[in-house]
Amino acid sequence: MLRTNKITPWLFLTPMLLLLIFAFGYPLVSIFNFSFRRIRGATGPFIGFENYRQVFKDDVFRETVGHNLLLLIAVPIMVIISILVAVVLYERLKGWQLYRSILFIPYILAVPIVGVVFSNILQLNGILNEFLRSVGLGRLGLDWIGNPDLTLWSVMGVIIWREVGFGIVLFLARLLSLNEELIDAGKVDGANWWQRLWYVIIPELSTVIEFYVVISIITMLAWVFSYIYTISRGGPGNATQVMELYVYNYAFRNQLPGIASAVAVLLFLVTIILIIPIFRLRSGDELEETR
Amino acid sequence: MSDDSMGRKGRATRSLTSLGKHIFLIFGILLVLLPLYFTVITSFKSKQNYSADKFGFPSPFYTGNIETALRGGRYFVWFKNSAILAVGSVLLSTAVSAMAAFAFARMRFRFRNSMLSIVTALMIVPPVVMLVPLFLLLTTLHMTSTFWGAILVYAGLVTPFSVYLLTNFFKSIPFEIIESALLDGASSWNILLKILLPLSGPALVTMIVVNTLWVWNDLLVALVLLPQDDLRPLMVGITVFGSRYNNDVPVAMMGMLMASIPMLLLYLFGQRYFIQGLVAGAVKG
Numbered sequence: 001m002l003r004t005n006k007i008t009p010w011l012f013l014t015p016m017l018l019l020l021i022f023a024f025g026y027p028l029v030s031i032f033n034f035s036f037r038r039i040r041g042a043t044g045p046f047i048g049f050e051n052y053r054q055v056f057k058d059d060v061f062r063e064t065v066g067h068n069l070l071l072l073i074a075v076p077i078m079v080i081i082s083i084l085v086a087v088v089l090y091e092r093l094k095g096w097q098l099y100r101s102i103l104f105i106p107y108i109l110a111v112p113i114v115g116v117v118f119s120n121i122l123q124l125n126g127i128l129n130e131f132l133r134s135v136g137l138g139r140l141g142l143d144w145i146g147n148p149d150l151t152l153w154s155v156m157g158v159i160i161w162r163e164v165g166f167g168i169v170l171f172l173a174r175l176l177s178l179n180e181e182l183i184d185a186g187k188v189d190g191a192n193w194w195q196r197l198w199y200v201i202i203p204e205l206s207t208v209i210e211f212y213v214v215i216s217i218i219t220m221l222a223w224v225f226s227y228i229y230t231i232s233r234g235g236p237g238n239a240t241q242v243m244e245l246y247v248y249n250y251a252f253r254n255q256l257p258g259i260a261s262a263v264a265v266l267l268f269l270v271t272i273i274l275i276i277p278i279f280r281l282r283s284g285d286e287l288e289e290t291r
Numbered sequence: 292m293s294d295d296s297m298g299r300k301g302r303a304t305r306s307l308t309s310l311g312k313h314i315f316l317i318f319g320i321l322l323v324l325l326p327l328y329f330t331v332i333t334s335f336k337s338k339q340n341y342s343a344d345k346f347g348f349p350s351p352f353y354t355g356n357i358e359t360a361l362r363g364g365r366y367f368v369w370f371k372n373s374a375i376l377a378v379g380s381v382l383l384s385t386a387v388s389a390m391a392a393f394a395f396a397r398m399r400f401r402f403r404n405s406m407l408s409i410v411t412a413l414m415i416v417p418p419v420v421m422l423v424p425l426f427l428l429l430t431t432l433h434m435t436s437t438f439w440g441a442i443l444v445y446a447g448l449v450t451p452f453s454v455y456l457l458t459n460f461f462k463s464i465p466f467e468i469i470e471s472a473l474l475d476g477a478s479s480w481n482i483l484l485k486i487l488l489p490l491s492g493p494a495l496v497t498m499i500v501v502n503t504l505w506v507w508n509d510l511l512v513a514l515v516l517l518p519q520d521d522l523r524p525l526m527v528g529i530t531v532f533g534s535r536y537n538n539d540v541p542v543a544m545m546g547m548l549m550a551s552i553p554m555l556l557l558y559l560f561g562q563r564y565f566i567q568g569l570v571a572g573a574v575k576g
Binding site for chain 2: 001002004006008009010012013015016017019020022023024026027028030031034039042084085088089091093094099100101102103104105106107108109110111112113115116117118119120121123126127130131134161165166169170173193215218222223225226229230243244247248251252257260261264267268271272274275
């Protein structure tokens with residue numbers, strides 16, 4: 001540690017503090033404040049829990065929450081795919097680095113680009129259905145983003161397509177940082193591939209898996225706006241309405257920032273609850289470091 | 292199935308299972324590449340060619356979509372706007388975060404650990420939560436529809452990650468190096484500017500890559516703060532473009548292809564930094 005006077009550290013911290021108060025501090029305080037007011041322009045009268053009552057009374061909101069919860073199904077799917085692919089890549093088959101580079105490409109592409117591309121591919125007369133017809137699977141050719149029962153699942157597929165590369169690279173990076181002897185020890189014991197995966201590799205990955213699960217849950221609940229906005233705009237009807245779009249519509253379409261803030265508060269609280277486990281992991285790490 | 296390398300079951304089994312693994316990976320790669328292949332071939336088809344044959348090679352090879360896309364979308368303006376936002380916010384965030392990370396990593400002060408924890412936690416708060424107050428605040432300050440307003444917001448949103456990454460990196464630089472500079476009478480400023488930052492090349496590159504990608508790829512913040520046609524960054528531009536050419540798939544696809552080229556090129560040359568950077572928040576070291 002540097003020996004400094006009491007003021008110097010704060011001189012170095014002040015610009016960051018100002019910026020974070022602007023971008024996080026003020027807004028996080030304000031959403032609580034706004035959520036109890038009927039906002040017109042920049043502020044408005046205090047109305048207690050009226051905004052929350054309205055939100056919970058709204059059938060569309062309940063449907064919306066249901067959609068976000070349904071998207072959570074993608075989380076275990078992504079975890080399983082990424083672990084399997086990462087473990088296979090870890091065995092350093094010929095060309096594994098090339099495989100890794102290609103599998104990571106979707107994650108480099110911007111979500112709006114991915115969204116627009118898939119909204120074209122998935123059209124009723126689009127490329128996917130034409131392709132299915134040509135390989136004799138024409139009966140599988142469905143109205144992927146026109147049928148209300150199907151659209152959310154299509155969006156989920158697109159999300160998995162783009163996001164799974166991150167999981168693969170994350171788990172692979174963790175595996176590569178592990179002690180190889182440990183994993184090889186399983187081979188000596190005569191454990192087969194699946195046993196080694198289950199008893200040796202997955203326990204070693206557990207902290208990263210927990211991290212990835214939490215991040216993915218938060219993504220599904222509060223970070224899918226760009227997918228929805230570019231693929232389906234929440235439609236058909238309200239079939240793919242999600243909480244972020246609900247906030248966006250109430251704040252900037254319906255001009256009801258109070259309602260939007262109430263939903264933002266709910267999203268914020270959920271996020272806070274979800275990051276507690278990561279915190280526990282992190283502080284555990286730090287303890288080990290100082291020891 | 293076992294790929295037992297102790298040689299009990301011999302080479303044949305091993306190459307068979309490794310064949311299985313290759314097939315598994317190639318299947319994954321096809322799933323990744325097929326949509327990209329569709330995008331590229333469709334971009335070079337005429338509308339008639341597309342309706343007649345959706346997934347074969349373009350015949351004839353048609354480049355007219357480039358012209359149509361450039362006429363229908365203001366690609367150069369969008370690129371320029373995105374570049375201004377990315378450069379501005381990344382520079383601002385880097386400067387601010389380097390100073391703060393120096394204090395977190397190398398100075399003693401009250402609330403240090405709890406403050407660092409809070410800053411780290413902010414990484415995960417979704418931007419949609421802050422959006423309404425930010426919009427109202429910037430409106431009051433007459434800063435919506437200005438690059439400055441958006442740059443401040445983006446810089447703020449990426450700063451928690453930057454501070455987290457740089458603090459960890461600064462901690463890993465041996466203290467002896469700093470100590471010897473101290474003996475030469477260097478000030479805190481000089482230690483940061485002349486010693487820590489020059490040694491932080493890889494961390495800085497990682498940070499710049501991740502933050503640039505974040506700002507470049509954002510849709511939500513830009514949609515709210517920069518709705519005007521001539522201020523639109525690329526992501527807002529292509530979203531509007533995509534719905535305008537909803538019925539002209541080849542032009543829409545060409546538009547998306549053009550929009551993705553800058554990042555794909557960067558990935559091609561700086562892949563290491565992308566992969567390192569994007570997992571940096573999760574895996575230590």
